[in-house]
Amino acid sequence: MRGLRILVVDDEQDYCNVMKVILNAKGHQTALCTSGADALSLLSKNTYDLVITDLIMPEMDGNQLLHEIKNRYPDTEVMMMTAYGTIENAVGAMREGAYSYVTKGGNPEELVREIEKLQSMLELKRENELLKEKVAHVDVMLDSKSPGFLEMLSIAKKAAASDTNVLILGESGVGKEVIAQYIHRNSLRKNKQFMDLNCHAIAETVLESELFGHEKGSFTGALHRRIGRIEAADQGTLFLDEIGDIPLTMQAKLLKTIENKKIYRMGSNEELEVDFRLVTATNKNLEIEMEEGRFREDFFYRISTIVINIPPLRKRQEDIPLLIDYFFKRSQNEMKKPIHRIDPDVMDFLKNYHYPGNVRELKNIIERLVVLSEDGVVQKEALPTFSQRSKPENQASIQDERGLKEIRRETEKNHIESVLRRHNNNMTKAAEVLGITRRQLFNKISEYNLEK
Ligand SMILES: Nc1ncnc2c1ncn2[C@@H]1O[C@H](COP(=O)(O)OP(=O)(O)OP(=O)(O)O)[C@@H](O)[C@H]1O
Numbered sequence: 012m013r014g015l016r017i018l019v020v021d022d023e024q025d026y027c028n029v030m031k032v033i034l035n036a037k038g039h040q041t042a043l044c045t046s047g048a049d050a051l052s053l054l055s056k057n058t059y060d061l062v063i064t065d066l067i068m069p070e071m072d073g074n075q076l077l078h079e080i081k082n083r084y085p086d087t088e089v090m091m092m093t094a095y096g097t098i099e100n101a102v103g104a105m106r107e108g109a110y111s112y113v114t115k116g117g118n119p120e121e122l123v124r125e126i127e128k129l130q131s132m133l134e135l136k137r138e139n140e141l142l143k144e145k146v147a148h149v150d151v152m153l154d155s156k157s158p159g160f161l162e163m164l165s166i167a168k169k170a171a172a173s174d175t176n177v178l179i180l181g182e183s184g185v186g187k188e189v190i191a192q193y194i195h196r197n198s199l200r201k202n203k204q205f206m207d208l209n210c211h212a213i214a215e216t217v218l219e220s221e222l223f224g225h226e227k228g229s230f231t232g233a234l235h236r237r238i239g240r241i242e243a244a245d246q247g248t249l250f251l252d253e254i255g256d257i258p259l260t261m262q263a264k265l266l267k268t269i270e271n272k273k274i275y276r277m278g279s280n281e282e283l284e285v286d287f288r289l290v291t292a293t294n295k296n297l298e299i300e301m302e303e304g305r306f307r308e309d310f311f312y313r314i315s316t317i318v319i320n321i322p323p324l325r326k327r328q329e330d331i332p333l334l335i336d337y338f339f340k341r342s343q344n345e346m347k348k349p350i351h352r353i354d355p356d357v358m359d360f361l362k363n364y365h366y367p368g369n370v371r372e373l374k375n376i377i378e379r380l381v382v383l384s385e386d387g388v389v390q391k392e393a394l395p396t397f398s399q400r401s402k403p404e405n406q407a408s409i410q411d412e413r414g415l416k417e418i419r420r421e422t423e424k425n426h427i428e429s430v431l432r433r434h435n436n437n438m439t440k441a442a443e444v445l446g447i448t449r450r451q452l453f454n455k456i457s458e459y460n461l462e463k
Pocket residue numbers: 150151152153181182183184185186187188189190252292293294370371374
């Protein structure tokens with residue numbers, strides 16, 4: 012079991028010191044202070060799982076301290092220490108939210124047992140939260156008939172069993188996060204936290220605070236202490252998506268963290284030990300990023316002990332029918348809209364489309380089809396506009412040689428057409444959705460020769 016972060020509060024310094032020896036010997040991290048005011052000051056800077064406080068102290072007594080703690084830090088548990096003869100007070104404290112009480116000067120085993128009970132309870136609480144999270148994420152489809160995908164899965168499974176850093180590569184929407192979670196679920200860390208962070212387009216200070224956390228007041232706007240993702244991933248898995256987007260300075264900081272397994276929250280001198288497995292992902296070509304000086308080589312070698320390449324959906328055509336079936340079932344369940352007929356043209360399209368947006372695009376198209384279905388029937392008119400126009404055989408837009416202007420015009424035209432259709436040609440509504448005036452919309456309609 013993971014040791015707890017404990018704060019002992021007692022006006023007798025010697026007693027505090029003895030407690031520290033006992034608690035640290037049991038694997039806990041113990042901090043000490045000799046008054047309620049000092050305790051509150053420490054609590055405002057550090058996080059503790061448990062405060063063990065003497066009941067009788069000058070100025071602020073244990074009950075007052077308990078009251079403050081429960082008000083300000085409801086997740087921190089409090090244990091009362093009480094001398095013989097004041098047990099009633101301690102029982103009263105439990106009514107106020109104290110976890111339990113122990114007799115001061117009694118057998119230390121009593122204290123150790125109480126803390127062990129608390130550890131089990133906290134562990135259970137954490138596992139419960141994780142379980143809830145997992146149920147939300149576990150709904151994926153990894154059956155496959157594609158040799159490339161199956162080989163990738165087998166590498167992922169082997170990687171999961173080790174504790175090495177994994178880098179997942181693949182186009183946008185292929186399921187990099189899905190595989191990161193698969194690795195976590197198949198690893199020894201599966202009962203601990205899976206913390207993820209998408210590093211794309213996050214300002215550097217925000218990214219630093221997201222990763223490392225910060226103390227209250229460490230920068231303008233830091234109104235509260237915040238635990239960073241790295242700290243929260245302790246004993247679990249940290250998944251950093253879009254790793255190719257993080258600035259060089261942050262790469263250097265992360266490299267140091269991976270090597271030392273230690274962090275400081277922003278604005279704090281307290282060194283925190285962290286133990287996590289790092290999984291990263293990107294759709295960028297990191298070799299080019301390194302050549303062009305945007306990605307550190309030493310960082311690359313650290314994070315890429317095992318590299319997993321997820322093939323794009325167009326290279327695993329044989330899996331498309333499985334995924335179609337899976338997403339139809341899932342969408343029907345989620346939306347409570349049973350489907351009993353799918354227009355054969357829709358199926359034909361779904362099976363032959365080249366899915367530049369990969370599994371995400373397939374999933375979105377099917378969700379759309381189910382939303383737009385009427386009386387359990389999926390009509391071909393419900394397909395997105397681009398797909399009604401392009402026949403499967405001319406969908407190879409990877410070799411599209413048109414200029415940007417033409418592409419922009421086509422996208423604009425298709426989008427206006429689909430918004431108009433969705434709103435039954437209601438010009439006011441469509442103009443509002445498109446963010447233009449009615450007059451501008453009229454002009455676009457005549458420019459693109461769209462039928463109203
Ligand atoms: N095998 C799968 N089973 C179920 N859903 C999947 C599967 N693969 C991908 N998806 C779904 O497709 C969407 C995209 O997946 P994911 O976010 O993992 O892709 P990604 O490669 O990380 O994308 P990006 O590069 O844009 O971050 C998600 O909604 C995800 O749930």
